[in-house]
Amino acid sequence: MMTADFSDLRVKMVDGQIRTTDVTSLPLLTAMLEVPREAFVPDSRKPVAYIDEDILISEQGGRYLMKPSPFAKMAQLAEVGEQDTVLVVGGGTGYAAAVLSRLAKSVVALESDAALAADSAATISGLGYDNVSVVCAPLRGGHAQGEPYDVIFVAGSVDELPETLTDQLAEGGRLVAAEGRGNAGVARLYLKSNGVVTGRVAFNAAVKPLPGFERAAAFVF
Numbered sequence: 001m002m003t004a005d006f007s008d009l010r011v012k013m014v015d016g017q018i019r020t021t022d023v024t025s026l027p028l029l030t031a032m033l034e035v036p037r038e039a040f041v042p043d044s045r046k047p048v049a050y051i052d053e054d055i056l057i058s059e060q061g062g063r064y065l066m067k068p069s070p071f072a073k074m075a076q077l078a079e080v081g082e083q084d085t086v087l088v089v090g091g092g093t094g095y096a097a098a099v100l101s102r103l104a105k106s107v108v109a110l111e112s113d114a115a116l117a118a119d120s121a122a123t124i125s126g127l128g129y130d131n132v133s134v135v136c137a138p139l140r141g142g143h144a145q146g147e148p149y150d151v152i153f154v155a156g157s158v159d160e161l162p163e164t165l166t167d168q169l170a171e172g173g174r175l176v177a178a179e180g181r182g183n184a185g186v187a188r189l190y191l192k193s194n195g196v197v198t199g200r201v202a203f204n205a206a207v208k209p210l211p212g213f214e215r216a217a218a219f220v221f
Helices: 003-021 026-034 043-048 068-078 095-101 114-126
Strands: 055-058 063-065 085-089 106-111 132-136 149-158 169-179 186-193 196-204
Touching: 003 026, 003 068, 026 068, 026 095, 043 055, 055 114, 068 095, 068 149, 068 169, 068 186, 068 196, 085 095, 095 106, 095 114, 095 132, 095 149, 106 114, 114 132, 169 196
Parallel strands: 085 106, 085 149, 106 132, 149 169
Antiparallel strands: 055 063, 169 186, 186 196
C-alpha cells in the first residue's frame, strides 16, 4: 500500500470515525490527521492501520493499539494544552504519545514491555517527535521522576486505578482512564483540586486491558 493511500485513509478515519463520535477539538483532529498511524503497527497489519478496531501489536503480551474512536474521545476528555506535561501509561508502540505530543509541551510514554518500548522509541525518534521520552518500567507505578503531570492518559482499560497514578497528578491535573472489561467499561475523568482527586463517568468505553491493573481476588469464606 502506497503512502498516498495512507494519507487518504487518515482523512477517512478522522471524518468517518472521529468526527462522528462528537470529537470537535481542532488541535486533536489536526494531530490525528498528521500522525502516521501505520508507522505504529507491525508491518503485517499496516494495511488495516485505519480500521475502527483494536489492532494487536504484541502476540506475547496480548497488547493492542486502541481503536481510533475511543482513543480520540478519551484524548479530548483530557483537554491537553500546549504547556502541559503528559504521562501516557501503556505507551505500546507510541501512537498515543505521538498524537498527544502534538498538543502538549512534553510527553513521557511509560511501557512495561521492553520490546514495545524499544520499538516505540525508535519510531518516535525516526518521526522527529523530540518532546517525547520513552520509559520502560511497570505501568502500575507510574513514573515518579517526572511528576507532577498535568495530564495522565491511561492507554487501555484497568480493573482498578491505583493511587500511585493519581498521586502523580499536578494541582488542576486530569487523569483519563477506561475502567472495567468489555462492554461494561466506562471512561472516567479524574480531576485534582485542592489536593483532592475526584472522578466522574464520562461515557461507555470498551477498551482492551493493560497488564498489571487486575483487581486482586477477594477471599471468600
